[in-house]
Amino acid sequence: MKNKPVLILTALLIFLVPILSACQATQTPEQSGPIPVRLTLGYIPNIQFAPIYVAIDRGYFLDAGFDVQLEYGNEADAVALIGAGEQTFSIASGEQILLARAQGLPVTYVAAWYSEYPVGVVSLTDYRIRVPENLRGVKVGLPGLYGASYIGMIALLEAGGMTEDDVNLFSIGFNQVEAIVSGQVESAVIYLANEPVVLRSQGYSVDVVRVADYMQLVSNGLVTNEATIKKNPEMVKAFIGAMLQGIADTADNPIAAFEISKKYVENLADANTDLQRQILGESITLWQTERLGYTDPAGWINMQTVLLKMGLLTETQDLDKAFTNEFLP
Numbered sequence: 001m002k003n004k005p006v007l008i009l010t011a012l013l014i015f016l017v018p019i020l021s022a023c024q025a026t027q028t029p030e031q032s033g034p035i036p037v038r039l040t041l042g043y044i045p046n047i048q049f050a051p052i053y054v055a056i057d058r059g060y061f062l063d064a065g066f067d068v069q070l071e072y073g074n075e076a077d078a079v080a081l082i083g084a085g086e087q088t089f090s091i092a093s094g095e096q097i098l099l100a101r102a103q104g105l106p107v108t109y110v111a112a113w114y115s116e117y118p119v120g121v122v123s124l125t126d127y128r129i130r131v132p133e134n135l136r137g138v139k140v141g142l143p144g145l146y147g148a149s150y151i152g153m154i155a156l157l158e159a160g161g162m163t164e165d166d167v168n169l170f171s172i173g174f175n176q177v178e179a180i181v182s183g184q185v186e187s188a189v190i191y192l193a194n195e196p197v198v199l200r201s202q203g204y205s206v207d208v209v210r211v212a213d214y215m216q217l218v219s220n221g222l223v224t225n226e227a228t229i230k231k232n233p234e235m236v237k238a239f240i241g242a243m244l245q246g247i248a249d250t251a252d253n254p255i256a257a258f259e260i261s262k263k264y265v266e267n268l269a270d271a272n273t274d275l276q277r278q279i280l281g282e283s284i285t286l287w288q289t290e291r292l293g294y295t296d297p298a299g300w301i302n303m304q305t306v307l308l309k310m311g312l313l314t315e316t317q318d319l320d321k322a323f324t325n326e327f328l329p
Contacts, residue, residue, distance in 0.1 A: 034067040037239070040078035040090040041070060045265040047276050048193060048283045050257045052091075053264040055246030064238040070264070076100075082225050083107045089239060093148040094218025094303055101317045106226040109323040111240045114219035115289035116212040117299075119152030122196045123187040124180065125205040132160030132209060141172035141185035148220070149189040152211040155306055159214035180204075193282035201275045217306070218299045218323075219286075226321070237327040244292045244329065251284045293328045 041049050052070070055061050061068045071078075078090035079097070083105025097109045121140065123129040129138060135156065142149045157163060172179045176188035176195045181204070190196060192210060199206050211217065222243060229236055250257040258277055262269045268276060300319045307313040 034062055034065050035235070037061075037066045037068050037089060038071055038087050039068050040075065040087070040092075041072055042075040042078070042091060044072050045070075047258065047261050047265060047268060047280050049264075050254075050261045050280055050283070051243065051246035051250045051287070053246075053261045054249050054257050055242050057260045057263065058246075058249065060242035060245045061239070064242040065235070066239060066242070079107055079223055080105060082223055085225060085227055088224055088228055090223050091220055092223045093151075093220050094299070095148065095151050095307060095312075097218075097223060097322050098300075098304055098307055098313060098317050101322055102313055102315070106321075107223055108226055108229060108321060109218070109221045109295060110224055110229070110236055110327055111222040111243065111293035112219055112289075112295040113221050114286045115294075116286065117148075117152060117155075117215075117217040117219050118192050118212075118286050119148055120190060120192050120196075120208050120210040120212075121153070121156060121187045122176070122180065122190050122199065122206050122208050125207050127186050128207070129187050129209065130207050132156045132162070132214060135160060135187065135209075136162060136166050137168070138187050139168045139170060139185045140187045140189065141170045141176060141179045142189035143174055144171045145169070149191075151217065151303070151306060151310075153189050154310055155211050155215045155217060155302075156209060158306070158309075177202075180206075193279055193286060197275065197278045197282055201272070201278065215306075216296060216299045216302055218295060218303045221295060221323075222293075229324075233327065240293060240327050241329055247287050247292055250280075251288060254280050254284060291328065294325055295323055297323075 041052065056068055075090065075092040076096055078087060079092050079100045081087040082090055083100055091113055094109065097107055100107045121135070129135060140153065142153055144150070157167065170185055172185065172188070176190050177198050179185045180188050180199065188195065192208065196206055196208050222240060224236055258280055297319070300323055304313065304316060304319065
């Protein structure tokens, strides 16, 4: 992941109490302290992980019985470790679940992080790229032919009745802003809460074509494995509850969440505060939904269809095992 869901706080708190109690009840007499848990977020420490920082700082994970240790790295590697039973939780993009299951890894997506797919393409307004059809013949930069960015690009091309042959794709790494400003590419695949905000903060007028406006796909979410779900479902429920409380708090008081994040994101205190708060604000719009953590089955059907068309999947997967909403408050 490059940076890589209006909220009912009262309802969340009402549901959290029995959840946390249940989690404590699952501990054995020998397990007197919190359970050490590694949580991989992907990329690097970033303001867009504020809800996790809030949940740690305010003790939501600890109250739920977890001593959370954060890790940052390749989400595909983290998902592989979860599938092998060597790790319990990670935040990962939706396609990683289906790709992992196709390799026999028993991983399951248990709560959505974003309410909608967070990817789109950005361009300077002079290029007038405002709908997918406008991408025909355009030079488009993206990190590479992998991950959520690549999946989102293919989805937009399909929405515009095109294939990869109708555009000029360039692998530019994670340098979308520089590539756009320098004219290296005319458009770039981005995460909605990041690069468009940065470009506007630098005085550029931009257009953004959002994948979610044309196709419902699976966004990033919390991943665990089938063994954990079977042996300790209350632990899964409690962990989700703590994470969602962090999201709720962040959306309810972004200023406080920003201050907490300074403890976890190196140099955040010295960064452009207005820009980082705008990025947090855009992230909040991606988290907000009527039911925090809910993942729509339609998004999974669409995601699987896209992956099959791309050849990344060679056969359909059992979606009933790939995701669940049963542990949500």
